[in-house]
Amino acid sequence: MEGLFFDSWDTPVYRPPSEARSFILRVTRGCAHNRCTYCNMYRGVRFERLADEAVLRQIALAERYGKYGVRRVFLADGDAFVLDTDRLLAILAELRRRFPHLERVASYAAPRDILRKSPEEMERLRGAGLTLLYYGMESGDTETLAAVRKGVTGEESVAAGQRVIAAGMQLSIMTILGLAGQEGSRRHALATARALSAIRPTMWSALSLMLYRGSELKAQFERGEFHPLSPAGLMEELALLVEHVELPETERCLFRSNHVSNYIPLAATLPMEKERLLADIGRCWDYLASLRHWDVYNHDDTKF
Numbered sequence: 001m002e003g004l005f006f007d008s009w010d011t012p013v014y015r016p017p018s019e020a021r022s023f024i025l026r027v028t029r030g031c032a033h034n035r036c037t038y039c040n041m042y043r044g045v046r047f048e049r050l051a052d053e054a055v056l057r058q059i060a061l062a063e064r065y066g067k068y069g070v071r072r073v074f075l076a077d078g079d080a081f082v083l084d085t086d087r088l089l090a091i092l093a094e095l096r097r098r099f100p101h102l103e104r105v106a107s108y109a110a111p112r113d114i115l116r117k118s119p120e121e122m123e124r125l126r127g128a129g130l131t132l133l134y135y136g137m138e139s140g141d142t143e144t145l146a147a148v149r150k151g152v153t154g155e156e157s158v159a160a161g162q163r164v165i166a167a168g169m170q171l172s173i174m175t176i177l178g179l180a181g182q183e184g185s186r187r188h189a190l191a192t193a194r195a196l197s198a199i200r201p202t203m204w205s206a207l208s209l210m211l212y213r214g215s216e217l218k219a220q221f222e223r224g225e226f227h228p229l230s231p232a233g234l235m236e237e238l239a240l241l242v243e244h245v246e247l248p249e250t251e252r253c254l255f256r257s258n259h260v261s262n263y264i265p266l267a268a269t270l271p272m273e274k275e276r277l278l279a280d281i282g283r284c285w286d287y288l289a290s291l292r293h294w295d296v297y298n299h300d301d302t303k304f
């Protein structure tokens, strides 16, 4: 069935592309952290945990329209995982009760929220049906994470990812190419490669930096304090990163770089297709290095 969404608020809701057919259940509004310099998703939105009544109203509507059709649920907004474990467990129990064909529940999760939950709490949540977390790690580099005010160190970023995997959940990690600008590119790539190797995520999406209107990073760029990578520079950074990600032969990590922010879509299963992926990246670099003009804000979504 097509995705379901019942909401009477006028603030934006974001979800991963792979949740397009899910029932989007809003359990929070905005983002509790709301400080990352590259993000404008919830600027101006006051963070709020939705009351039981508001959550149950959405569930009741979804039951009315798709009791037997709802197989996947995505808990929104920006970091629904900020909710206490007991509250999440109660919501998961309600979802299981109302939707007999429910297969999985997923959510975005910020690293601090993951680390606030004990390994035992994580396992209980997985056992209750929350089996997939989307984690915007962005970088494994402490300096880069501090610069963009992610609120964690590189070590904490790794610990958060490992906690998800140890709980038996699927983990979809997002990283951002170009986040450390020209000066920090190599350091960001190498530390992120080490972090991914240590975490061993189920899926890894490499997005490219976009300078969003209203974001602090865009203002830094316009003041001459941040120097973004060129499209070819992004490919060089990706090549370095992929080259240094070391996963066991038995691992199957789905790599994607096909977000609207990316110049050329790329996909591979790692580590088995690493050499082919590096060859693809090389061909992309050949083309992108020939470009003489590009949108430095990376807002041109017709570039594919």
Ligand code: SF4
Pocket (backbone or CB within 6 Å): 031, 032, 033, 034, 035, 036, 039, 040, 041, 042, 078, 079, 110, 136
């Ligand atoms: S990137 Fe995620 S954690 Fe950071 S402000 Fe945006 S929604 Fe919140």
